[in-house]
Amino acid sequence: MKSFLLALLLGFSIVASAQNKVVGTIKDKQNRNVSGVTINIPELHKETISDENGTYSFVNLPNGSFRIVFSFIRFATQSKEITINQKELKLDIVLEETLHQMDEVIISTAFNKLQSQNVMKVEHQSMKSLSQKGTSTLIEGLATIPGVSQVSTGTSIGKPVIRGLSGNRVLVYSQGVRMENQQFGEEHGLGLNDSGIESVEVIKGPASLLYGSDAIGGVLYFNPEKFASPNAVDANFSQKLFSNTNGSNSSMGVKASSDNFKFLARGSYNTHADYKVPEGDRVTNTRYTETDFKTALGYSNSKFTSTLRYNFNKLDLGIPENGYANQTSTKITTFPKQAVFANILSFNNTIFFKKSKLDADLGYISNDRSEFENSTIANLHMKLNTLNYNVKYYLPKFGKFESIIGTQGMHQTNINSGDEYLIPDATTNDFGIFGTANYEWDKNVVQAGIRFDHRAVTTTEHGILGTQGYFQAIDKKFQSFNSSLGFKTDLKKNLILRLNVASGFRAPNLAELTSNGVHEGSNRYEIGNINLQNEQNFQTDFNVEYRNPHFELFVNGFYNHINNYIFIAPNGNVINGFNAYDYTQANANLYGGEAGIHFHPHPLDWLHITSSFESVTGKKQNGDYLPLIPANKWNNSIKTEVKSTKYLKDSFAVLNIEYTLPQNNPGQFETKSDDYTLINLGLGSKVTLGKTAFEVNLNGNNLLNKTYISHLSRLKPDGIPNIGRNIILGVNFTI
Secondary structure, three states: OHHHHHHHHHHHHOOOOOOEEEEEEEEEOOOOEOOOOEEEEHHHOEEEEOOOOOEEEEEEEOOEEEEEEEEEOOEEEEEEEEEEOOOEEEOOEEEOEOOOOOOOEOOOOOOOOEHHHOOOOEEEEEHHHHHOOOOOOHHHHHOOOOOEEEEEEOOOEEEEEEOOEEHHHEEEEEOOEEOOOOOOOOOOOOOOOOOOEEEEEEEEOOOHHHHOOOOOOEEEEEEEOOOOOOOEEEEEEEEEEEOOOOEEEEEEEEEEEOOOEEEEEEEEEEEEOOOEOOOOOEOOOOOEEEEEEEEEEEEEOOOEEEEEEEEEEEEEEEOOOOOOOOOOOOOOOOOOEEEEEEEEEEEEEEEEOOOOEEEEEEEEEEEEEEEEOOOOOOOEEEEEEEEEEEEEEEOOOEOOEEEEEEEEEEEEEEEEOOOEOOOOOEEEEEEEEEEEEEEEEOOEEEEEEEEEEEEEEEEOOEOOOOOOOOEOOOEEEEEEEEEEEEEEEEEEOOEEEEEEEEEEEEOOOHHHHHOEEEEOOOOEEEEOOOOOOOEEEEEEEEEEEEEEOOEEEEEEEEEEEEEEEEEEEEEEEEEOOEEEEEEEEEEEEEEEEEEEEEEOOOOOOOEEEEEEEEEEEEEEOOOOEOOOOOOOEEEEEEEEEEOOOOOEEEEEEEEEEEEEOOEOOOOOOOOOEOOEEEEEEEEEEEEEEOOEEEEEEEEEEOOOOOOOOOOOEOOHHHOOOOOOOEEEEEEEEEO
């Protein structure tokens, strides 16, 4: 099968003749060849790996100036500017050993710089590193990143929270396109499976300049799985087992590449029973099943590169309403429950000109969501279809000056077909234009930009005036100008300072504008407000980082002022037996930050001690605290790396102690939360037995079976604890 795929792609590649080429050899300071080095040309979306002789090559490259990046564990990342204007360019590299973490290329920001060169501080985490923490779901893994939390309903539903902002205030990108999945709903999860995702980048703060409305709180940018190296075929199978939920997560993928054509496909199946609390009871109907399929086809030559990706995701989710009523280990959901079918189709293109390039990303997202109360006939059925585009033109570089102009837009329709309506049938159209520039000199970088956005929302009248479920027709328009300014400098060797100021905005969502009925998930009658204005914020961020060969330190701080912050408040009335709540607005402030250290002392280079602290406070202008603000958290880890042997490589053991402080500043409809400490343990290694090699990980989360309730758990009002002890065994075979 692998030989057939490679022969097929090589056959297709015959039609493309080789153009410019970059070749070279990679050595260390002792003049030894270094194999396994990742060589990346970010602007061209090309990547390869050095062979056993330390050699590498790129073919079919366009003319122009580009950055080429060399990265490998235990070596300092190197970035070189190259100018391609001849048939073959030879570039040899000597790598220097270091104990620093690898310097990653950041895709989510405008100019795709290395993190050390980037004006904005962006958190980058590989899915492999998150998986080694033994989390059950993608959102649980994200919540281990400082400054990121989750609003959860058991183990099945999780929504990201970035520095106290969530829902429509956090934008999610996957496959290079904007995700749309009815984010306003409290019972609507992230809608992504970690299978087929390479890494995630987290922008903490307003990113409206690059992404438009709904990026007021930040962005989660998921980088898809990379293609195989040129002229190679890879296949792998992974399996995880979870003790607490009797869960299973299986994934299998195959990928092949020639010099021009690339292909991959991956399927996964994830199923869990009700989760068990420390006392031993299972929380009824927190079970779920997820099926996911991803595939991609790419082509590149010296003139352009194109990638077509498709993702199908099917979710069968139980909705917990009856506490511990039904003690069973079945994985078949019962009523009430959700069924969600999601399709993501993306087409990513880059066209190269003599001294510039054009990026054009097109996306189609279909989200089909049904809720069933007590029968197989859906009470609620919503279809959200979204077409979006993102076009950026990279102007010719002028010395150290780089600039981009671009436009983004979205056409979205929401259609109801069930008896129950949460929001009306509606059409949303977005249009935005922006420009941004980056100037670098010595060890300093300045980046600035400006943007204009326009959103038009129209809805269809539904129901009978004066009754529950009536939605009047609206025709609303929202617009905003936003800008950003950032500065990065090396104060001295190994000491980096970043300062950023930026504005952002969010247009009110359909639920906030139009709600008129009982929201079952929160047991209240919600009333929308068609007169709501844009949320408009202004945030200041600073970041200080220090690194030497054995010690790393970072401090992040932010202050975020939001005009017209939208929230819900009781109006004193009771409708149909439920307390009535209105959507209203007030100015608000959020402030806090994250700080951490990483200590790996010489000569104990195998020992890593890390510690981080994160804090956020959110208040309305009258002094009331905002809801859904995570409690402060202190996270500590001790990791040891074991020397490789004939059979075991890259072995490690990590002990994690996570202390969550009490949340004594709850929002208006919340209660205080107690503090708690969780102890987690992880072990892992790459095992080689003859010609068979596989990775194995064993994790124990909440090892002491601590009873606790997260402040952001939606089961907290019912007094239901979070998950108890969970042992996770994972294996990954390369075929």
